[in-house]
Amino acid sequence: MMNRSFAATVASTLLPGGELANGVDVPCAGRLIDEATMSQWIAHDDAKAAVEAILDEAGGARAFVELPAARRADALRVAEAGHGSAFDKLVTELFKLYYEHPTVLAAFRWRSAPPQPEGHDLKGFNESRFERVAARGPIWRNIV
Amino acid sequence: MQTKKAIDVAIIGSGMGGAAFAWQLLRKTAGLKIICFERGGWVDPSQFPTTDFDWQSSALAAWSANPNTRLASGGNVYSADYAVEDKGSQLKPLMWNAVGGSTINWSAHFPRLHPSDFMVRSLDGVGVDWPITYEELEPWYESNNRMMGVAGLAGDPAYPPGLMPEFPPVALGSMGVRAAQAFEALGWHHWPVSAAVLTRSREDRQACNHCGPCSQGCSTRAKASTDITYWPHAIELGVELRTHSVVTQIETAAGRATGVVYRDKKGCEYRQPADVVVLAGNGIGTARLLLGSGIGPNSNQDPLGANLMMHPVAYVRGFFREALDGPVGPVGCCLYSHEFYETDKARGFVRGLQLQITRENSLLLQALRTVPAWGKEAQIMVSEEFRHSMVVMVMTEDLPELHNRVSISRDVACDGLPEVSIDYRPAANTDAMLLFGMDRAEELLRKAGAYRIVRQPYPPMTGWHLLGTAAMGTDPETSVVDPLGRCHRIPNIVVCDGSVFPTAGAVNPASTIGALALRFADRLARDFQ
Known part of the structure; x- marks a missing residue:
């Protein structure tokens, strides 16, 4: 049996969050993604074999949730080893939900608004920087 | 099948080659009846996913640059895609099938070939010479630049003098400045890229606001695409652009093309007689239609469909302690170096490569590079990279080889054309060039202060440049079209896209495709006069 708790626990095992490099601190995936989206993710057709393998390895959804963190990771590794393609799909689909989430973008110091219409500021251009390059003279192969 | 009223010229494909050709031909020969058949429709810039x-x-689904990915995700409403079987290819094909062709989702890097690129057989004993020279093409490069709108900096010592971009260069940003300082410290050539991107507003096109993902379409119209550059002018002159019309056959009789057969949006089939048929469907689409129309191959040495070149690349990425603005700015447009472009046999290979500082990817795309890794370690990898990385793209010369090819099967695809496949694997010379280029990229990144380097040779989703499958030359045994783009076998078929490249150089091809199309159209106009 699959439920919200199972899906959230799988998600948080794949993306546990916490303090990362460069001052980035992100929440775990299970706490971030809403229930309906999480249910759709765990039921993804192309990831089915991996989810079933996780359930088999753990002895069911409830048992997986109650496992210690290290054992949960072991169960995922078994699924990954046996059903690589389906497991990659599970991971990829979760990454899409997670790394496009406004909270995660903000944690990485990036705005959640789309690229347009705001765009971004970019420093101007200093032409003098290239004077020394030009002064080297031609480097193209003169074929005459 | 209903037969339409005869026209002078049928053009197939509305991208860089087809658009430039249509505009130039009617500009020089008023009164011609020209129809361009485009399999897709007009793209509405307000619908680009960047908003x-x-x-x-979306870049992994309906707005992917790869047609197979788009189809697998349910398709893109604008791009009328066909599947390309690519199991035999190390690189996956990237393209766009709508008005504007692949200029809709290109990165708009707009360099020219070097003079030496036109003479690789004479100079270096590899590949073949082009049947034209840089000097012959130069005026057409200029014309194409004016129509597209090009930003850059005059005086690049990697090229013959005379390049005068209309707009100032795209800003470098903190990542570009750091790269420039490293190039300077090494004493290597570097220059701001020529970009078909407006850095100041012109007419109804805004200046670039550095949003980043050019490959998902440009809603400000700062990035040039032929739907907003050539086509409004061509249509005003009188060219008809017939959208949602898939040409399934070129009809021939007595050694001449008599017209085309096409399907409209409803699936109705029509015969369109034409005096001249012009192909501009890219290195895969053009070969597919020629082969499907029985114009070749005549033997297993036949150049039609063969010699596919795709410009292999490598990404070398450096990680920095300091924050950089990598994901800001037009994705393909920062700096390039042609320090290693020309042949130096002491390096162990012939021909050369360019190093290009491009912009970085979005957070999600950077994170997906860590798959299959997961867990805390994978998240740490992402945090080390995002806003703290610089990427150097190594792009090598690609030389023609018969075994790299476009093929068709006897099975018919849903669009009414034969199913198509590609086979492509890089040569040993390319491997050597790429390795040398990655070493130089790593040297540059170390000099810039990177504390860690990751190499990615031959990333599969980089098959942007589809070249060489209907190569230009003077010998009908080894080339498909003559120096004016006319098929040796059927002279009233003209090819004006990347298919005609005899060799590829080591730079992006769109500038050269447009220049060739203008030149071919100009010459055809004389025939009509």
Whole structure:
């Protein structure tokens, strides 16, 4: 049996969050993604074999949730080893939900608004920087 | 099948080659009846995903640059895609099938070939010489630049003098400045890229606001695409652009093309007689239609469909302690170096490569590079990279080889054309060039202060440049079209896209495709006068 708790626990095992490099601190995936989206993710057709393998390895959804963190990771590794393609799909689909989430973008110091219409500021251009390059003279192969 | 009223010229494909050709031909020969058949429709810039919150994941689905990915995700409403069987290819094909062709989702890097690129057989004993020279093409490069709108900096010592971009260069940003300082410290050539991107507003096109993901379409119209550059002018002159019209056959009789057969949006089939048929469907689409129309191959040495060149690349990425603005700015447009472009046999290979500092990817795309890794370690990898990385793209010369090819099967695809496949694997010379280029890229990144380097040779989703499958030359045994783009076998078929490249050089081809199309059209106009 699959439920919200199972899906959230799988998600948080794949993306546990916490303090990362460069001052980035992100929440775990299970706490971030809403229930309906999480249910759709765990039921993804192309990831089915991996989810079933996780359930088999753990002895069911409830048992997986109650496992210690290290054992949960072991169960995922078994699924990954046996059903690589389906497991990659599970991971990829979760990454899409997670790394496009406004909270995660903000944690990485990036705005959640789309690229347009705001765009971004970019420093101007200093032409003098290239004077020394030009002064080297031609480097193209003169074929005459 | 209903037969339409005869026309002078049928053009197939509305991208860089087809658009430039149509405009130039009618500009020089008023009164001609020209129809351009485009399999897709007009793209509405307001619908580009860059205004949506899920813009990152859309690049992995309906707005992917790869037609197979788009089809697998349910298709893109604008791009009339066909599947390309690519199991035999190390690189996956990238393209766009709508008005504007692949200029809709290109990165708009707009360099020219070097003079030596036109003479690789004479100079270096490899590949073949082009039947034209840089000097012959130069005026057409200029014309194409004016129509597209090009930003850059005059005086690049990697090229013959005379390049005068209309707009100032795209800003470098902190990542570009750091790269420039490293190039300077090494004493290597570097220059701001020529970009078909407006850095100041012109007419109804805004200046670039550095949003980043050019490959998902440009809603400000700062990035040039032929739907907003050539086509409004061509249509005003009188060219008809017939959208949602898939040409399935070129009809021939007595050694001449008599016209085309096409399907409209409803699936109705029509015969369109034409005096001249012009192909501009890219290195895969053009070969597919020629082969499907029985114009070749005549033997297993036949150049039609063969010699596919795709410009292999490598990404070398450096990680920095300091924050950089990598994901800001037009994605393909920062700096390039042609320090290693020309042949130096002491390096162990012939021909050369360019190093290009491009912009970085979005957070999601950077994170997906860590798959299959997961867990805390994978998240740490992402945090080390995002806003703290610089990427150097190594792009090598690609030389023609018969075994790299476009093939068709006897099975018919849903669009009415034969199913198509590609086979492509890089040569040993390319491997050597790429390795040398990665070493130089790593040297540059170390000099810039990177504390860690990751190499990615031959990333599969980089098959942007589809070249060489209907190569230009003077010998009908080894080339498909003559120096004016006319098929040796059927002279009233003209090819004006990347298919005609005899060799590829080591730079992006769109500038050269446009220049060739203008030149071919100009010469055809004389025939009509």
